[in-house]
Amino acid sequence: MKPPRFDYHAPESLDEALDLLADSGPDARILAGGQSLVPALNFRLARPSVLIDINGVAELAGIEDAGERLVIGATTRQRAIETSETVARRVPLLHEATRYVAHLPIRTRGTLGGSVANADPAAEDPAVAAALEATMVCRSRRGERRIAAAGFFIDVLTTALEPDEMLIAVEFPGIPDGAGAAFAEISRRDGDFALAGVAAQIAISNGRVADARIAACGVGPAPLRFRDAEDALLDSACGPEAIEAACDAVAASSDPHDDVHASAAYRRQLAAAMARRALNGARARAGGAA
Amino acid sequence: MTAKRSVTVTVNGETRTGEAEPRMLLSDFLRDTLGLTGTHVGCEHGICGACTVHVDGEAARSCLMLAVQADGAEIETVEGLADGETLHRLQQLFSKHRALQCGFCTPGMLMTALDLVRHRPNLTEAEIRSGMAAVLCRCTGYEGIVHAVAEYASGGER
Ligand SMILES: Cc1cc2nc3c(=O)[nH]c(=O)nc-3n(C[C@H](O)[C@H](O)[C@H](O)COP(=O)(O)OP(=O)(O)OC[C@H]3O[C@@H](n4cnc5c(N)ncnc54)[C@H](O)[C@@H]3O)c2cc1C
Ligand code: FES
Ligand code: FES
Numbered sequence: 055m056k057p058p059r060f061d062y063h064a065p066e067s068l069d070e071a072l073d074l075l076a077d078s079g080p081d082a083r084i085l086a087g088g089q090s091l092v093p094a095l096n097f098r099l100a101r102p103s104v105l106i107d108i109n110g111v112a113e114l115a116g117i118e119d120a121g122e123r124l125v126i127g128a129t130t131r132q133r134a135i136e137t138s139e140t141v142a143r144r145v146p147l148l149h150e151a152t153r154y155v156a157h158l159p160i161r162t163r164g165t166l167g168g169s170v171a172n173a174d175p176a177a178e179d180p181a182v183a184a185a186l187e188a189t190m191v192c193r194s195r196r197g198e199r200r201i202a203a204a205g206f207f208i209d210v211l212t213t214a215l216e217p218d219e220m221l222i223a224v225e226f227p228g229i230p231d232g233a234g235a236a237f238a239e240i241s242r243r244d245g246d247f248a249l250a251g252v253a254a255q256i257a258i259s260n261g262r263v264a265d266a267r268i269a270a271c272g273v274g275p276a277p278l279r280f281r282d283a284e285d286a287l288l289d290s291a292c293g294p295e296a297i298e299a300a301c302d303a304v305a306a307s308s309d310p311h312d313d314v315h316a317s318a319a320y321r322r323q324l325a326a327a328m329a330r331r332a333l334n335g336a337r338a339r340a341g342g343a344a
Numbered sequence: 345m346t347a348k349r350s351v352t353v354t355v356n357g358e359t360r361t362g363e364a365e366p367r368m369l370l371s372d373f374l375r376d377t378l379g380l381t382g383t384h385v386g387c388e389h390g391i392c393g394a395c396t397v398h399v400d401g402e403a404a405r406s407c408l409m410l411a412v413q414a415d416g417a418e419i420e421t422v423e424g425l426a427d428g429e430t431l432h433r434l435q436q437l438f439s440k441h442r443a444l445q446c447g448f449c450t451p452g453m454l455m456t457a458l459d460l461v462r463h464r465p466n467l468t469e470a471e472i473r474s475g476m477a478a479v480l481c482r483c484t485g486y487e488g489i490v491h492a493v494a495e496y497a498s499g500g501e502r
Contacts, residue, residue, distance in 0.1 A: 088409060109413065158475060
């Protein structure tokens with residue numbers, strides 16, 4: 055058998071899961087969709103003493119429309135997000151980005167919470183969370199913390215979660231009326247992790263950009279939000295020059311590294327190219343465009 | 345808690361029970377415990393797709409699920425497709441379009457394609473190409489596979 059031995063628990067309530075997590079020590083791991091953790095077990099890169107399978111905790115799954123925000127439970131499958139009409143309408147950026155996550159059979163099992171907690175630098179869900187300033191709702195036996203994306207994603211595969219804490223939901227702000235969103239990505243093959251992916255959302259009112267959100271995956275140790283690029287667009291008419299200035303800012307603020315898939319210089323170019331694609335797409339979808 | 349547990353699944357309509365340590369993968373449970381070797385195992389880390397089966401009606405990698413997680417689930421494997429000696433329509437089309445050579449990827453291709461066609465109405469060729477990229481084939485070059493899935497999808501079959 056490939057994975058190492060572990061104690062396996064399948065709690066049915068959140069309290070039971072949090073107790074197990076608190077009492078099992080730092081070697082315990084949460085098992086959500088397993089699409090990142092099980093490969094690591096099969097390679098024996100991960101050797102947890104205890105696995106806490108949260109798939110049976112019903113209260114962790116589901117999509118709830120809470121007025122201004124959409125609250126998505128941690129174990130909500132990526133496939134459920136991709137087929138949700140509510141997500142398509144209220145957080146279209148997440149909806150579009152989800153199609154770029156791996157392949158359909160992997161999204162059948164993979165969860166939003168697993169992707170966000172795993173914090174792979176090339177993963178799409180964390181980039182969307184960064185762009186929209188989502189709130190990560192984290193719970194332990196000690197209580198609840200609500201952490202904004204800017205303080206949640208720290209480094210490669212590193213988040214602000216404490217060992218006894220579980221991500222229980224992610225709260226996304228609903229898209230404002232008249233705003234447009236688009237996600238653009240390039241990878242070696244369909245379904246592979248991104249070489250560069252850019253999430254953009256623009257709100258235009260009276261012909262001027264009232265709000266701009268731009269973040270990327272694959273071009274830094276964690277999802278990056280590009281404030282300089284957003285500033286280049288704000289109050290502009292969102293014409294080609296403003297978009298070019300924003301793309302230049304994205305390239306300048308990217309922090310890519312060389313690896314077997316692409317050089318850092320190439321990834322930086324791709325970041326600008328994907329920003330151009332995403333911004334043009336978002337602008338085309340925004341109402342009130344000049 | 346590392347001890348073996350009893351796992352009961354419905355495989356291709358038949359209730360089957362076996363013992364599994366928590367660390368046993370569903371792919372190994374199907375092949376070694378239940379003797380259903382139609383499901384192939386290539387990479388065992390989610391990349392190749394040869395191990396794809398349906399779990400409660402949707403395609404999933406059986407090498408990325410623990411057998412204990414499948415307790416109570418309905419599983420469909422490639423063995424469930426043919427009706428006696430009569431191949432499933434998609435299998436017939438794979439044969440017609442020469443969509444297989446060595447056959448190693450074929451179980452995963454079939455289960456992936458069936459899920460795709462069932463859940464995505466009006467598939468375009470681009471969507472078929474992107475969807476079938478979920479499974480690696482080192483023989484055919486994919487053209488025959490794309491043609492077989494396209495003909496199956498256009499037949500209105502589900
Ligand atoms: C072939 C392949 C291609 C892939 N391509 C992509 C891709 O292009 N883009 C992409 O984004 N992902 C990709 N993935 C990863 C996939 O999307 C995973 O589903 C996702 O990264 C992890 O989600 P999961 O639910 O499977 O988490 P798991 O694998 O169960 O867990 C991942 C990690 O997060 C922890 N964790 C899980 N849930 C919680 C929680 N609620 N609270 C705290 N910690 C938690 C676990 O302990 C573990 O450390 C790919 C995977 C494969 C196998
Ligand atoms: S054996 Fe499961 S994906 Fe390769
Ligand atoms: S037929 Fe040989 S790998 Fe596909």
